[in-house]
Amino acid sequence: MTLDSRLAASYADPSLHAHGLFIGGDWHAGDGIPVLNPATTERLAEVPDASVRDALRAVDAAEVAAAGWRATPPRQRAEILRRWFGLMTDHAEELAVLISLENGKALADARGEVAYAAEFFRWYAEEAVRISGEFRHAPSGANHILVDHDPIGISVLITPWNFPAAMATRKIGPALAAGCTVILKPASETPLTAYAMARLGAEAGVPPGVVNVLTTSQPGPVVNAMLADPRVRKLSFTGSTGVGRTLLAEAAKTVVSCSMELGGNAPFLVFDDADLNAALDGAMIAKMRNAGEACTAANRFYVQAGIHDAFVAGLTQRMAALKVGPGTQAGTQVGPMITAKAVTKIDRLVRQAVAGGAHVTTGGAPLSGPGYYYPPTVIENVPEDAEMAHEEIFGPVAPVYRFETDAQAIRLANATEYGLAAYVYSRDLSRALRVGKGIEAGMIAINRGLMSDPAAPFGGVKQSGLGREGGVTGIMEFLEPKYFAVNF
Incomplete structure (x- = not known):
């Protein structure tokens, strides 16, 4: 298959994914951020440059969708994730070409990333129906201890440019399986894959507002505005340790739960x-x-x-x-x-x-x-x-x-x-x-x-981060334990 024939397939076409911010299930037109092919320095497309106002609109959309998604039975959430996995597999070659164009990685690496990324949706489709609770006697004998888990709430997901598909699915998968709505902010160097993923998610049946995607050249003000909004309860970030420290300080102002996958050596x-x-x-x-x-x-x-x-x-x-x-x-x-x-x-x-x-x-x-x-x-x-x-x-x-x-x-x-x-x-x-x-x-x-x-916990110690992604533990990052003291 030649590159031209690959580009004829819709999901490999960069221009398809430059039509607007994805908020509340709709595309909101805009431009301002050029996306370059690092192999040639040529412009592939231009994507919208979200403002603080756009970011808060995304929080609004996530809030509108939150109650319905939270109440959606785990089996139904699982089936949507499973369909998303299937669509990624069906469009694997197109997605690999798109990743290679905007990221530069060799097609063999891009194909490997797409397969790895899709697995997070399959894994968390399986984990969505296995969220466990706890029931036991209090040691004092005074009552019973019942522990349930609630979705943590609206989650802001920030992903880097080096794995534009896998870093998104590794966060979206457990968040949706847990019953959370999300706002994804991909890196401005590689945003096209994120918008392609949003299209596939909508096709898989993700309700409007459950997954929102925005790109911005002003990540500091835009992310800070979302973290300052009391409706946002989770930040999941993959990126440099320096930026991670800054985000932790910002999240501390509103006591937002943080998962951080930071630098390595x-x-x-x-x-x-x-x-x-x-x-x-x-x-x-x-x-x-x-x-x-x-x-x-x-x-x-x-x-x-x-x-x-x-x-x-x-x-x-x-x-x-x-x-x-x-x-x-x-x-x-x-x-x-x-x-x-x-x-x-x-x-x-x-x-x-x-x-x-x-x-x-x-x-x-x-x-x-x-x-x-x-x-x-x-x-x-x-x-x-x-x-x-x-x-x-x-x-x-x-x-x-x-x-x-x-x-x-x-x-x-x-x-x-x-x-x-x-x-x-x-x-x-x-x-x-x-x-x-x-x-x-x-x-x-x-x-x-x-x-x-995808079945193993991914994360580090020291300055490499907080929390874990993937595996059985990954979904717990998006759940809050709720304890009931019960007398019969």
Whole structure:
């Protein structure tokens, strides 16, 4: 299938998703935010630039729909989510092309994202009918304890540009399953996928006002206005730790419940007894999925001395062989970065490490345009105090550090304010589990380069966030326990 034939399919056409803000089940015309293809810098479409007034209209719509959606039987909510899953699956290739166009990621990565994103709707269709309660005797014998769960209320969902479909479904799925109405604010770099998702949701039978979508170039004032509205009771945010801290401070003013999935600085530990080829396979997935633009991406490779040189040689060979190009181009394995600013940041981190004594074995300099390209890069002998050891690279750069002992590996892995994900490779499962227990992170992958799963709790510790998304626990973020003291 050629790109032109893909674009002929409606959901792959960027212009279809630039018709207005989606509020109360209707499209409200507007423009003001250009959406660029990072592979070419060409304009794909222009989407509306929501004002504070628009945001409050979205809260109004969510409030109007709230009582009806809350009263909708769980089975009915589940069937709507299940239909939404089916529609995403039916339109998977079109959605993948759309994601690749506005985000730049290779089509293979975009297809993987669509499949992953759709699974959240299927998972939470199943969880919607399994919201449990509690019944027991009070220890004093004075009464019985009955615990029910209510929907937390109107929820503001803020998603990033790197996974425009999956980050939306990971929040919308549990919110709707719990009985909440939502306002989704996607990143202005990749808003088209969010509007496509809204169209599919309406087709699946989501009632007007249950899901609202707005884009804005003024995220601060717009989000703050919604958080200041007493009708809004939940904020679910995925993005940088810096922005997360600001939002937490704002949400504190009205005591809004917050779920925060923030930055990462994932260590990838390879021990001497690891299967080298398996570790290299895992490294390529953990580093290069989405060209490194993922919060779970391996950011620091710590390799034990005995296997270090062979690992660097193998990783260099594999990274150098990757094909860089536009995401929609056949055979592309690494697409462009999201913006020119992203390329500048990556290049700064690499240059700073080299100035400190590091050695680049492949890549190491931006590629010429058009488009925002940085090549797959391996850099060894990186100083422990290099900036890239402490800051999220968010790109296709693999810095490798040498270690000697298990204790040193754990110390290095924990030498960061973040604690989202970590990877451990060792043939000795007991050792891998022991090391994993010592690492301060919310998720540990052992002998695997991919850990994300809709059925598992996703989230971190320290400055990587609050709460969990996905899994059985994800729906609890959108529910409030209600205790009844009961006498018979």
